[in-house]
Amino acid sequence: DHRDLHSFPTRRSSDLIVILSDRGVDDTHLPIPSLLAIGAVNSYLVRTKKRNSLALILEVAEPREVHHYATLLGYGASAINGYLAQDTIYHLIEEGLLDKDYYAAVDDYNNGILHGIVKIASKMGISTIQSYRGSQILKSLVYLLAWLINIFLKQSHELKEKQSKISKKMWNTDIIKFMIH
Secondary structure, eight states: OOOOGGGOOOOOTTSOEEEEEOTTOBTTBOOOOHHHHHHHHHHHHHHTTOGGGOEEEEEESOOOSHHHHHHHHHTTOSEEEEHHHHHHHHHHHHTTSSOSOHHHHHHHHHHHHHHHHHHHHHHTTOOOHHHHTTOOHHHHHHHHHHHHHHHHHHHHHHHHHHHHHHHHHHHSSOTHHHHHO
């Protein structure tokens, strides 16, 4: 069911829930990466001043690790159902690879994810998940990483040129191309 985001009414936050899901994936419908989807929808809703009027729920197969869940929350998800992780737990129990009750195992997994998210947020100086959700604090890290990569690649290119000159002088060959490629 596709809804036009322009038509979302402005209501109290408890009145509207939007679920973004990748369950309908098949050979003719590919999923959008969940981080891209939640980031785009959240940004649009913030720009149109409709974000506080709804909850964004993700039902996706992608997240497996704490970092995956943390980034999805950081880009605007209100809640995340990582159904593939739960399905994997079920199959591990069915195959006898995990000796635990299914509900206890899922509860342990969820508690581990939650504790990991709290640890990440606290290391960033964030005291509540509400403050973390949608803050896009990771966006500044992405810009920093892009800046560092640009510096590194520039230095790497300059280093490659220097090494090439040195190897040509020493061995009369361009040995650096074997090392870089």
